[in-house]
Structure formats: structure tokens, C-alpha cells
Amino acid sequence: MDLITPEVGLIFWQTIVFLILMIILAKFAWKPILGAVRTREDSINQALDSAEDARKEMQNLKADNEKALQEARAERDEILKEARELKQKMIAEAEGEAQQKADVIVSKAKESIEREKRAAMADIKNQVATLSVEIAEKVIGKELSTEEKQHQMIDKMLKEATLN
């Protein structure tokens, strides 16, 4: 058999055998194998995609949480601030009211003191007047006990009156 002269018999067998082998393998081996590999690749890709999605979702969730936390914190700060302000206000109001009341009390007290004072003064005046009259009565009584003294007195008073 020659090296570079193709044998018809061998070409025949090779062609038949190869063709049958290809058909059998294509139907019973390559198709299921490639199909399974494709399915597996698809499922792997799908798993990767869904993992990516889950990751993104988690990130979103985390961001949401962060945001909520931030909001809560801000709200708390706001509430605290408001409370502080309210407290300040209440204190201020209370102070004002107390002052006002104190003022009223003080003024009333002052008034009553004034009144008392005035009453006392009037009383004193009355008493002084009475006393004065009494003293005057007594002095006059004593001064005008004599005629001479009465005259003297009238003169004196007249002089004074002229001067005025």
C-alpha cells in the first residue's frame, strides 16, 4: 500500500464511520452536553445577576436605614430644641408673671402703707391741732389773763399786720 495514494476502501470506511459517529454523538452526546452546559451557564449567570440585584437592594436598604436614622436624629434634635425653647419660654413667662404679681403686691402694700401713713398723719395732725388748741387755750389763757397783756397782744398783732 502506497504512502500518498489514498485507498478507496479506507476513504469509504472513514467517511461512513465518521458520519455515523458524528450523527450518533450529535444526537446522544453533543446535544445533551451542550444543552446542559448552556443551561448551567444560564443559571450561573442568573444567580450572579440575582446576587448583584440583592447586593444593590441591600445597598438601597442600607441607604434607606441610614436616611431614616438621620431623619430620626434630626427629629430628636428638633424636639429637644423645641423643648428647650418651651422651657425657656415657660420660665420667662413664669418670671414675668411672678414679677407682675410681686409688683402688684408691692404696690398694694405701698398704697396701704401710704394710706396708713396718711391716716396716721391725719390723726397726728388732729392730735397736734387738738394739742395746739389746748396749748393755745392754755397759753392764751395765761397770756390774756390780764388786761395789759391783752393790749400788748393786740398791739403786737396790729404791728405785725401793718407790716404785712
Add this chain to the structure above:
Amino acid sequence: MLKFSLGCFQIKIKSLPLQPNLEPIILSRTGTMTAHKSLKIIVTLTLTLALFPFKTFAIADTVEESKDEFNPTEMIMHHIGDSHGWHFFGEGEDSFTLPLPVILYTENGLVSFMSSAFHHDTEGKHVVEKDGMRFVNYHEDIYRLNAGAETVEFDEEHTPLNASKPWDFSITKNVAAMFLTVILMLIFFFGLATHHKKSEKAPAGFNNILETLVLFVRDEIARPQIGEKKYMKFMPFLLTVFFFIWITNLLGLLPGAANVTGNIAVTVSLGLFTLALILLNGNKDFWKHTLWMPGIPTFVKPILAVVELLGLMIKPIALMIRLFANITAGHIIILSLLALIFILESHGVAGISVPFALFITVLELLVAFLQAFIFTMLSALFIGAAVAEHEHH
């Protein structure tokens, strides 16, 4: 001295055909066939034809040698050639040879008998009588003797004078080895397919290796060369051809194994498959670019059509010669290195030639894969060019 009584070859190759340089095959994958590419095809054709003189020289070199002397050419040609029985070891009647069926198509219909009927005779001396016809095995060619003839005789042009040559469809050593590859492939890939039917998970162990290789063919060969849209259609061919060539190449490296992929008939058949796929699947664009190239002056078009059609034929021819030449060359180198021991008749030579032959054998393991890869790759490339959708410009 060891004797190799393996039947002398009339046709001999005196100088060993070192692997001819057939690599400059169109590797660029441009969509449009350019004149530049056609030039490459012509160069390839020239190189391809350069191989044929081997045959001429070989015939011119016919030397009749005494059978007692060791004839390396005979030994090598016997080892790389096909035969009707699968010889393992031993000589003559004591040899251990697996008999294989001989199937002949004669004018009187099909005739078949076992190769052991020739009793290891390849000199055309032992006549086998079957269905009233008489056959001899002369150098692994089977001749039907005419009435009265005892052995086949030839004239100067090697035409048998007293015999005719029936169509030989025997299960030869190469066909048997081919069956072995087929059985192995069926076991391997039915196993993998069974796994995939049972489980959706990735296979482990040997099946995993097979699947990796299947994916290698798909992702490194079919997808990039043919394209995402159409590659699935050609996967059965590419996968089958890749594993067939690779496994056959590896089996061919075993001692006593057949040189299947190093046989031109086998590679011719495989090349024809690629050609058939190109011809059957070539789209309108492909034929337009082949037969009536757009964008060039009209008077050039017929010339280019001839060149392109030649190129179309040369592609599979290059494929078949590359595989055949690479594998055969590897076998010849190993056998030549071992033959050196007997040519020089010195045990000392073994110290050099055996390690060197071992080195070449290891190299052949790589070549076994490489040639399977290249054949599949180029087939995919040619098919890809035939089915490519061109952008119109």
C-alpha cells in the same frame, strides 16, 4: 542481528520526507477575499504540489535488496502503512497478529474472509480460494488471480499481468483502530451525556476534563471563528473531528498501534467533510465573493473567480496534507531513530537514539493535540468565512 521480514516495498522513499512546510495557510480572518489572500493561496498551492515529487522520486529509486539485510525503509513503511491484519510482535507463522476481515467487491459480488487465510504472506505466494475466485496478498494489496496463475506478476508500470484488483473494503488495521477510537469516544461522551442527564451540576473527575475540552472547542474555536449566531450548527462536526483526530493521534503513539491520522485516505475523507460543509453552507455573499468579486474591474473578475475556486479546493487539500504529513513525519522520525541502532549495528547507538526517540514521542503528544486543534480551528475558520454576513460597503 534482528531480522525484519516484513515484505519488501518496491516503492521506497530513500530520503525521509521531513515535514514539508505547509503552514502558510491563510490564517488571517478578513471577511472579504482580497487579491492579497489569493496570492497566498497560489503560494500554498505551489508548496502543496511540491509534495508530489516525493512519489516520483520514490518510484525512481526502486532498489531490489536482499531480504536478509535490515532494510529501514521497509520497516518504516510497514509501520506507517495500512495492513490487512493487526500485527503486534513476532515473525512469520509464529507472529502474534490479530486477524481482520477482508472484504472485497469483485465482478461476482462481495467476497469476505479473514486475513489469517493468507498465513502472514504479503509476497503474493499464498493463494486463498473463495467462491471460486483466487486471491493473493501482494504488499498488502489484494489481487484476484486469473485462471491458471499461481502468483501475481507485474510489468514495468506495476500493472498486474495475470490478475485484477478488486475493490478492497476490508476492515484493515486502520479501520479497526478507527473503530477503537469510535468506541472510546462513545464511552467517553455517552458517560458525560449521562452525567448531564442526571445532574445539572458540573461534572467531576474525567468527565470534567472532557467537558473542559468540549468547552474549549466551543469557546476557543467555534465561537470566535464562526460567530455567535451560527456556531451551534457546526458544533457536532467540530467536536467530533477534534476528538476523533486527537484520540486517534494519541492511540497512534502506542506501541503496535495503527497510523490512522497519518494515512492520506483518512485525512482526505476528513478534508472532504470540511469541503462539503463549506459548499453546503456557503451563503450568497460567500459565493458572490468567490465567483464575482465586487469592487474590482470587471475584466479581473473571471481571473479572480478561478483563483478563488482553486483556493476553495486547496483549503481542504491543505488540511488533509497537513494532518497526514505531520503525523506520518512524527512516526517516521521515531522509527528512523530506532532504525539507526540496526543500521549501525551497535548497542551504543541505543544510548543516544532511544532517549531521543522518547523525546520525539513526548513531542508527538503535543503534536497530537496541536494537529487536532489546527484541523478543527482551520475548518471552523473556513466555515466561518463561508457563512459570514458581510457588511455591505
